[in-house]
Amino acid sequence: MAITRRGLLAGAAAGGGLVVAWWLVPRTYRTPLVAARGEHVFGAWLKIAADGVVTVAVPQLEMGQGITTILPQIVAYELGADWRQIAVEPAPVSGVYANIPLAQQWLALWDSHFTGLSPASDDLLATRFAQSNRFNATAGGTSLAAYEIPCREAAAAARAMLAQAAAARWGVSWEECEVENGLVTQGVNRATFGELAEEAAGYTPPDPPPLKPEPPREKPLPADVDAAPAFPRIDLPSKVDGSHRFAGDVRLPGMVFASIRHGPADGSELESFDTKALAGIRGLKGIVESKRWLAVAADTWWSAEAALAAMKPRFRTTAPVNSADIAARLDTLLTAGEAHVIAETGFGGDALQRVDIGRRYEVEPAYAAPIETATATARFEDGRLDLWMATQAPEQARLAAARAIGIATEKVALYPTPAGGSFDARLEHDHAIEIALIAKELGRPVQLVWPRRDELIRARPRAPYWMLLGAQLAKGAPGTPGGAIEAMRVRVATPPSAREFGQRLFGNRTTMAAIRDTAGKADPLAVAGAVPPYKIPAVMVEHIPADIGLPVGRVRGNSWGPTIFAIESFIDEIAAKSKREPLSFRMSMLGGDVRLAACLQRAAQLAEWDGGLDQSGQGLACARLGEGPDAPRIACVATARQGEGGVRVVRLSAAVDIGRIVNHDIAKQQIEGGLVFGIGIALGNAVRLRGGLPEEAGEAALGLPTLADCPEMRVQFMASDAAAADPGELGAVVAPPAIANALYSATGLRLRRLPLLSDGI
Structure with a gap:
């Protein structure tokens, strides 16, 4: 269905059409950025200060994937800035940062009634939804698809404005000016960004913005070459020296610390707890009781946790979940x-x-x-809630917190913090609801940190x-x-x-x-x-x-x-x-997918593939994440060897096609991190549930890989002209089948359950 102005006006007669028309009409947003002293705002994406520092607003959650480097890198490239003058700040929640590609991916999740009318109508609905609901969630590998072009356009506009300001000073045409390495030059004339920022901010950029002919691109390096990155991670120094601030690092005057206990994850209700057991525990500041959880606040988190352990809260559940029951249910459904x-x-x-x-x-x-369990800090004063937390869906977290304590969403200010890992866990916002209720009940600033046990129970x-x-x-x-x-x-x-x-x-x-x-x-x-x-x-x-x-x-x-x-x-x-032979068998079925074929061949070369013969210990797997022409691809060969303590994975060799590479170093980190995550999925421990609770709830129970468990990893990116794609999921999905096939080659045993060793060998 093609949506036209005539069609929208005609629909008004059916009742509600004018409302629909108003909702569908594109809108503009004023910039949400606020300039500090000496700064000048250039649209919604960047500010330039008098000292030449360029601050880039990033509307995505940094959870280790490097987005607070990649988007600023794109801006620096298009602006002509020196990488050493780039700074970052979290973007405020605003419709201008709408993640439209993710809204398109998830269209069936937020609107199951009007999807599929036509590609054009789906795109229009997704755009309006994302903008109207300030939907800038971080998920689905959509960051580049959503934000690369807006970042480039904003930077190109700012570059033109700087050139216009310089040209006015020098009495030349702005097209004659060159902008590079943080300087605007024309012949012998030169000026820094800081010197021009105030004048440049008043100019109107050309429309459309003068984008550079080529988008940012880095050439793939050979697997064994480890060159210094052209754009080192901005967050790396602070993470190394410990100054990087997560939600748990926030400190407010008069703040107390809270821990929490949840019941089993199947709708259990708090039944009882023993307050008499609190005698002798110092520094307690309050108990907050909810239908499904119990929280205690104290001067220190350890005191709050000790209090909860002493109180022994009990939960009532009507139908506790057990792993054996889940397996039996799935077993029955699979065939019947x-x-x-x-x-x-x-x-x-x-x-x-x-x-x-x-x-x-x-x-x-x-x-x-x-690594970082759910953590949030909040202050509730004068009917307003200030919230510091890591969230992949900030506007949804604001809405949930506001509804929980009965205030308008506009009364909630959310200050995004980076996450100490997420893997999509921070798309959920239970801790936003809980911290809002706790802060309101206590009437003072409070920081909530879930124990590891509750991260597993509530996750x-x-x-x-x-x-x-x-x-x-x-x-x-x-x-x-x-x-x-x-x-x-x-x-x-x-x-x-x-x-x-x-x-x-x-x-x-x-x-x-x-x-x-x-x-x-x-x-x-x-x-x-x-x-x-x-x-x-x-x-x-x-x-x-x-x-x-x-x-x-x-x-x-x-x-x-x-x-x-x-x-x-x-x-x-x-x-x-x-x-x-497994490689040639796969190659014979690839049809016209030359990109995946190239990945398979290159992975085989990296691993010195021997055909996966019996006892060779080599296993092969490949994946394409999506059906479109720009879907990312990966092939991986796992090598397993018999050794002390059993069979070990000693090498993972991967060839990857993610299209145009924006930052080679970060892309490689993502693939390697994904492969390690996949090792944990393949060789870790299954979490067994009894009565709705994990039988074991500590980190050790998961059997996650340590540094000693990580094999040699060789990663080669393929040269490609396809659109840039996200590499974050690739290693995680290809490693388990490659490892399973390698273990079959090494032992002759075919393991068909993940985790592979959940039932032993």
Whole structure:
């Protein structure tokens, strides 16, 4: 459906049309930046001070992925600034920083009624939603897609304004001026940004902004070359010396510290606690009781935590969640549950006349478990709430906090802080609600830090996945290899996790209400990645929405992790059954995807691939995250060796195509970090639930990899002219199947459950 002015006006007669028309009309926003003394504002993205410092506003949460370097780098490149004069500040919440690509990705989560009318109408609806709701969430690898062009345009406009100011001084045309390394020059004339900033701020830039001919780009380096980065991370020095300020570093006059206890994650209610046990514990400042949690504030967090331990709060639950019950439920649904067809290619399910090979794969719930547990600081005075916290969705956190204590959203000021890791955990805002209630109840500034136990109890893990894959294979002619896949069927039993998450984030629904509201609904986002990247004549993907009683959410890799684990393990099993070499078998099915083929070949070269022969210890996997031409790609070879204490992964060799590379150093960090995250998913421990609570709740229970567990990693980026893509998920989703295939090669045992060693070998 094409939306036109005539159509909108005609729709007014149907009632409400004028309101719809008003909502759809694009709006402009004044700059939300505020200049400090000596600073001058240049639009919504940057300020230039009299001393030449260029401060860039970053509307995305820094959680280790380097966004507070990448966006300023883009501005510095387009502006012609010296990297040493760049500073950063968090952008205030504003519609001008709307993350439209993410709103498009999640359109079905915030508006399930009007999606799919037409690409144009979906884009328009997403734009208006993101702008009107000040939606600048950090997720889905959308930062560059959302903000690179606005950053470049703002910087190009400021560059032109600086050139105009200089040209007026020198009596020349501004097009004659060059702007580079923090200086504006023309012949023998030269001036610094600081000298020109005040005059330049008054000029009107040309429309459209004069962008440089080429976007920022760095050439890929060989895997074994470790060159100094052209744009070192801005946050690195403060993280090294300990001065980087997280939410837990905020200090306010008269502030107290709070800890908290939550009940099991299935809607439990606080039943009792023993206040008499507090005798002898010093520095207590207050107890705040809620329906589902209990918090204590004290002079120190340790005193508050000791008080909670002594009080032994008890929670009542009607239907406690157990891991064994979840597995049994998924097991039943996988074969007997009602399935919804999510995707069909070729002749779809009709093409599968027989099942020559069928395999089942199981993926346990996975927890984000960032180093920094949920932390927030708040002050409630004169009907206003000041909130310091790390959040991937700041406006949604503001809304939730305001509703919790019954004030207008405009009465909440949120000061974003960086996160000590997130892996999508900080898309949830439970701690924003809790700190608002605690601060209002106590009437003084307070800082809340969740214990690790409560981070696991209250966190929503990535959903469990039970998957059944079947394939029909071609019979090879005499003298030719068989095993070509003619048709494939993928059945996935998992909760509609994306819809459930959307109900919490956008609908402000409680945990259990979100589960009830989405029960039985098909969820394409929950099975993303189940369509293989290969040219298979017929594929059908079915989703069986599972109600498991356990709240689930987003964790790094999201649905791509489980589905790619199953697909790449299954492809390896078919190759073994057909006596086909795993690399050439994959290459034969790639069709026209030359980019993924190049990644496979390069990864094999890096690893000195020997064909994955028995006992070689090498395993291969690849992934393409998306269907569009600019989807990022990765191939990885894992090498495992028998050693003291069992089989160890000794090397991961990865070839990556993320299109144009903006910052090679940060991209490599993201891939390496993702590979380590994937090692934790593959070789860590499953969190077992009994009575809705983890059987073990400390960091050690997760079995996360230590530095000693990290193998040699060789990462090679491919030269590419595709649009720049985010590398953050790639390593996390490709490492588990590569490791599973390597362990099969090393031991002859096929492990089909994640974590791979959850049931032992």
